[in-house]
Amino acid sequence: MTRDISQASTHPDKVRPASAVSRWSMDSSDVSSGTLQDSWGSNDGSLNGGITTGASGVGGSEAFSFDGSDDYVAVGDVLGGFTRLTVSSWVKVTGSSSNSSYNVVVGNSGAYVLSYQDDTDDFLFRLGLDGGKVDLRAGIGSVINTGWYHITGTWDGSKQRIYVNGSKVSEQSASGTMGDTSGKHMIMGSLDTNADGQGQSKYMFKGKIDEVRIYSEALSQQQVWKLYNVGRNANWGFSRS
Ligand SMILES: [Ca+2]
Numbered sequence: 001m002t003r004d005i006s007q008a009s010t011h012p013d014k015v016r017p018a019s020a021v022s023r024w025s026m027d028s029s030d031v032s033s034g035t036l037q038d039s040w041g042s043n044d045g046s047l048n049g050g051i052t053t054g055a056s057g058v059g060g061s062e063a064f065s066f067d068g069s070d071d072y073v074a075v076g077d078v079l080g081g082f083t084r085l086t087v088s089s090w091v092k093v094t095g096s097s098s099n100s101s102y103n104v105v106v107g108n109s110g111a112y113v114l115s116y117q118d119d120t121d122d123f124l125f126r127l128g129l130d131g132g133k134v135d136l137r138a139g140i141g142s143v144i145n146t147g148w149y150h151i152t153g154t155w156d157g158s159k160q161r162i163y164v165n166g167s168k169v170s171e172q173s174a175s176g177t178m179g180d181t182s183g184k185h186m187i188m189g190s191l192d193t194n195a196d197g198q199g200q201s202k203y204m205f206k207g208k209i210d211e212v213r214i215y216s217e218a219l220s221q222q223q224v225w226k227l228y229n230v231g232r233n234a235n236w237g238f239s240r241s
């Protein structure tokens with residue numbers, strides 16, 4: 001598939017429709033006193049485990065580096081119960097860290113999860129609908145230690161889709177009521193499955209995470225493609241190293 005990306009935005013704050021909810025840049029300029037500021041909303045995150053900040057990220061920006069042991073960002077008992085959703089992140093997987101197959105990039109247990117699956121060396125987008133788990137895998141082959149990937153999960157209330165590097169990889173029908181995640185915290189780098197507000201050790205992520213975004217609508221293929229190019233655009237200094 002060939003697309004003209006010459007019109008792609010070079011500004012990291014683009015792709016901000018009315019449905020934009022939260023954006024975390026992972027840039028040091030948005031971190032103070034152990035708190036990562038939400039650039040769009042009020043869903044700030046607390047840094048745990050001694051996360052390494054200032055690591056090289058996408059577009060010449062900075063990322064967080066997670067040690068796979070106890071590093072995670074806890075956003076709070078928020079960001080659940082969506083009727084439509086987009087969740088996206090840049091990730092660089094550098095290890096298989098957990099004692100489960102789930103190396104969670106971002107998730108709110110019972111509602112949605114984006115994860116690296118170390119059993120299949122692949123990405124997973126899970127929705128929590130009507131109390132059950134609805135899983136969609138990316139199926140792109142090995143992603144460990146092969147550089148940065150942009151992963152996006154969307155749900156429009158009837159279809160669930162997963163995109164990698166701006167292109168749709170898989171989709172399926174998915175409907176129901178998303179879990180409200182009451183008591184469970186939205187976490188980056190792990191998952192709060194037992195509603196204690198903390199990332200559980202078996203779901204830790206090892207590698208880098210950058211530019212996590214949440215929208216309350218399913219972004220279109222065109223919007224996801226633009227979102228990917230916002231991050232990778234050479235004019236913005238993107239490097240895969
Ligand atoms: Ca640590």
Ligand SMILES: [Ca+2]
Binds near residue numbers: 027057210
């Ligand atoms: Ca960044």
